[in-house]
Amino acid sequence: MSVVTAAVRAGRTEEALGLLTGLADAERRALLPELKEIRKELRSAPWGSGSREMLPALHAAGAACHTGAAAAASWLSSSDLRWRQAAPELLLRALEGRESAWLGDVAHRLAQRPASARVPYALMSGLVRRSGCAVPVTDAYVIAWIQHVGGHGRRGSLVDRLRAEPDLVRLVAGFFDLMDLSEVRWMLGEDTGSWQYALAELTRQGFLDRATVVDACVARLLRGGGLTDHRVFLPLLVRLDLTRAEERARIADWTALARDGASPVAGHAQAVLSALALDGELTHRRLAEASEGVLFRGEKKLVRAQLVLLGKVLSRRPDATAELLPAVALAFGHEDAQVQERALKLVERHAERLDAALKSELAPATEQLTPGLRARAAGALGLAVAAPMAYEEVLPPAPEPVRLAAAPETAVELAEEVGALLASDGGVAAFERALDGLVRHAHRDREALLTALGPVIERRWWDDTGVDPQGRAERYFGGSHLDLQGAENALDLLLASLRGRVAASRLRPGARRGSIGPTCVHHGLADAFDARIREVAWRLHADPQPLLLSTPTWSTGLLEPADLVARLDTYRRLGARVGAADFAQALLRVRRGDRAAAAAAAERASALGTDEGERLARWLRAEPPAAPVAGRETRGARILVGYGEVPEMKEEFPVKFRALGASVTAYGTSRYCSHWNPGTRQHWLALLPERRELVAVRMVRDLSDAAVNDVRGGAVALPLLAESGGEAGECVHLCLAYGLAARHPEDRLAAVDALLVLAARGQLDPARLGADLGQLVRRGAVKPVRLAESARQAAATGANATIWGMLRHTLPVLFADLATAAPVGSVGPVSAARGLGDLVAVAAECAERSGARGELPHLSRTADRRGSSRLVAEARRLRDALSARTAV
Structure with missing residues (x-):
């Protein structure tokens, strides 16, 4: 063992570097096998072992002994040496005496490593300074620079520290080009000490070129990125306080951002375009192009704002009617009936300016309106009112069971x-x-x-x-x-x-x-x-x-x-x-x-x-016995079910099977359960393929967790439950009710599949399901907004009558509770549950499409309430749909 490796094993870094000083490259390379053997030993050493104290010495000595740039960079950034690596100043000492080109090569190779390699900024920047090479503007280098400059304990303001950076322009350009901000997002801040403030201030002072920063900021917003990237670059853009000329020069960018940007970015771009349009600095064609994208967005706030803008422009500029009204008509296809009505009012207000050709051009768009609005549109445009077509329920075909193939021959x-x-x-x-x-x-x-x-x-x-x-x-x-x-x-x-x-x-x-x-x-x-x-x-x-x-x-x-x-x-x-x-x-x-x-x-x-x-x-x-008597249990917000005994399953069966016929309560005799694997449930269903209620009663609590506790994967077995055999009774429907209100979209989709399968097989009881949902909503176990999303998905397949048959038993419970003015979320009546307007909107659309008629208990009291909230507006729409006035 050489004296160098002895010093390394003793953890004496300074001594090891001193012994290496003056050695030729060949002598240094000759030490590498011993150093690599030490490294191999340390990889298998216990984590708390004292032998790990030698890691800094090993790190520095290995860096000094590698004479190839690629090998040196690999050693310096290796993950097994990272946790106890040598200090950057010691590593720079270990590399003293190398040629400038070699040092620059190592610096650039280290900068090319992923940011997760955590190469110290002091090491990379020290190599850059000593070599005189260009700054490597890579993600790893820029992230390390941000962490270095913005780290806690640094003297002076962030503006002062950035102003002193010799490579400020290149590194700021790298900041805008970062692929992912997640490593440094928490450091960027949002107040006067933030990077947004500092960069805007440096731009104002002339240290950064204004046009370049504005272009980079807009380009980054156009590119998109992580979910929170706009929280960095949008505030910076706002702080730059663009002039009208700068805004006018980027009309195409604002249009693209309004159409496709994240919601806050789209809102800012829409505000810029609105100001330009109202000042006459935006052509009608450009405004129509921007409107085409915005009116297709899901954010109703943006859609309503765009319609307001179009209404203002149409009032000021009658000559814009021919170009802008077709854009307005795009909102006829929006899922929100209130948005449709706003758009129709604009068309009605300016329809007299349209010639016959343009009215005919708008005719296809009116087919997307709700039936009541469609009749108004026909009257405004002078179109013939089409006779209503007989409604036909469309349900997907029920899946057929597959016969098992024989066991493999070989x-x-x-x-x-x-x-x-x-x-x-x-x-x-x-x-x-x-x-x-x-x-x-x-x-x-x-x-x-x-x-x-x-x-x-x-x-x-x-x-x-x-x-x-x-x-x-x-x-x-x-x-x-x-x-x-x-x-x-x-x-x-x-x-x-x-x-x-x-x-x-x-x-x-x-x-x-x-x-x-x-x-x-x-x-x-x-x-x-x-x-x-x-x-x-x-x-x-x-x-x-x-x-x-x-x-x-x-x-x-x-x-x-x-x-x-x-x-x-x-x-x-x-x-x-x-x-x-x-x-x-x-x-x-x-x-x-x-x-x-x-x-x-x-x-x-x-x-x-x-x-x-x-x-x-x-x-x-023997005749299969009737389902045992079920009893409901209420636990907090939940409704659960228990079952009585099934005697035929307790006679002449092995001991391990007799529990299938025992009485069932919501939790058994213990809340603790080790049966966490969702994949097991499909095999449970195959145990009793003609008695799915006996399986469902044991799954109700699991399904309730998907809605109440936001547990993922709880509803995965629902489609299989629907495809199984036997009665689809109280337990199956209660499982389905919880699944339709599950927290995670994939669980709600599984519940929608199950609902459609039961409906296609003629085994769905919409009244039972709807009543269960009404009680679960009023108890707070089911959120209306989630239920509305599931109902909308099911109706979109063509099952409008099925969903209406369900919701017509859910909504009366909730409408009746509106009159009690009980606190929202309390166990009992709810006064105005969040998302109820969405649920009523789905019901109204299903009633319109299926041609449902008749009275719905307590609907009129809700529709007659004051105001124009979504709930009240959709209740009025539902009331109209159920009356003869909507027949077209």
Whole structure:
């Protein structure tokens, strides 16, 4: 070991640099292998190890020993040396004596590193000064400069510090070109000590060229960027206080910003264009171009402001009518009926100036108006009133269940499918097909199956081959109380069992103790799923089955009775032993809704002469029982549901399945729940494919979390719930109600899909759903604005009558509460819930499109209220829609 590496290992940085002074390049390079070996040791050293004290010395010595610019830059910026790197002044000392070109090369290479490399600004700028090279205006360098100049504890004002910068112009240009401000956004500030203020002041003082700064600022706003970039560059632009000439020179930029900029930026651009237009400095054509973009924006404030501007210009300049009224008519397609009415009033006010050709040109735009406004537009433009077309509800076709394909023929094909399932959950059908394939191939040729699965198993986290052959798999899957979570967890257990990583004694039925202490509402579903998989895993060890009885026929989990009878016959012929959990799951999946098919299959099952055949025959002949009595529970803002017992599921079923027939309360006996994996719920639905209410009652609380606690992913199973079989009763509809008001858009979209599926299958009860939603809104569990968005999405598919049928039972509850003037958000009546106007707007549009007529309780009292708020305006529109006056 050399004296240099000895000094490095001792952490003596000054000594190491002193020993390196005067050494030739070849001698320095000869030390690199020893230094790299130290670095390798430190990478594996414990984080709290004292050996890490040598890092600064290692960092500086390595920099001095690298003679290539690329290698030196890589060493200086390496991530494993970053946390205890040498001080910049020591690193600059280590690089003394190098040629200027070499130092400049290193500086530019360091500046090219990503900003996350955290290369110190003092190091990069020191290399730039010593080399005399041009400043590298990269993101990393500019961000480091901003952090250096704007850091806390610096003397003087930010303006003074920036004024003293020798490369101010180039670095400010780099500031405008930064790809992402997130690294420094918090440092930029918003007051007189902010960068916006400082740059505007330096521009005023002449240190920065005004035209260049204005152009860069506008260009950055045009480019867009991060979500908060406009909070930096828009205030700077405002502080620059552009002259009218400067504004006039950038009319094209203001137009683009008004059309496509972030909302605050668009508002500023709109204000500039408005001032130019009202002063006669904006041509009618330019104003029409800007209006075309603004009137298509979603921000109603901007749209209304643009209509006000157009109205002022039209009043002052009658010659602008031909160019501006077609732009006004673009607002006829806005989703807000109030915006449509504002635009129509402008057209009505100036329609007499239009010739016949221009009136005909506006005619197609009037078709986008609501029916009531469409009649007014026809009268103003002298158009013929078209006879109303008969409304036809358009619902997407209900998805059809898919028949499962047979298990893969070869073990290699099966291994490929298992690997794909472990990488990405393929749903119930793919999982059940793979599960049946594992059972069949293990019975046929266990060794060939293990050989094929070898590459898949070797990549699993639990497949350790150390001195303990069971290891992590035994500790994880052999736990007494572990419930399997989803397909991946289940497949891992089966593969570990095949590989011999879990002892058979841990898998034998009855080896796992039942739940100790309180249980959550899901435990019945979780126990049944778990028991079946663990039985399969044990049989793979002890007594391979020829096939699974419970493999469903259809993707929903439903099993055809004829298929189950045929499988029982195979077991009889082979003398195979039927698994208790496998047979129990088969009974719960077998179709009983088709009574004729069930009766025919029952006869064939009795003819088998086996106990299982007789049990199946009795099950098929029995009438499916009515849904148990449900009882509602209220917990805070929520409405939850409980169920009574289902006796037929507690008789002749294994212990782990009997909880499916037990009574259910909202939380079970415990609020704590470990069943967090959303992917598990699709397999729960496949447990009881003809009794979805028994699954839904155990999911209501989860769905309520999506609306009340903003939990993401809670509604992912709703479309599958809608596609499942059996009664769609109180629990299904309550789950759907919470899903329609979920916090996250993807959850609301899943709920809309479920609603449309139920409607297409004729299983939706709009009155029940609407009444539930009304109660949940008034209790504060459902936000009207979220519900309005879901309702609007569903109506956009053509389901206007369906959504109206739902909302006509929701709104009376809320309209009645408006008269009570109770505090907003209280449990009980609400006086003016936020977003209720949006909900009434959707209802009005659905009523107009579907041709609904009749009285809606308490609507008139809301419509007769004073003022012109969105709620009152949309209530009046709804009242008109429901009366004969809107017929056109």
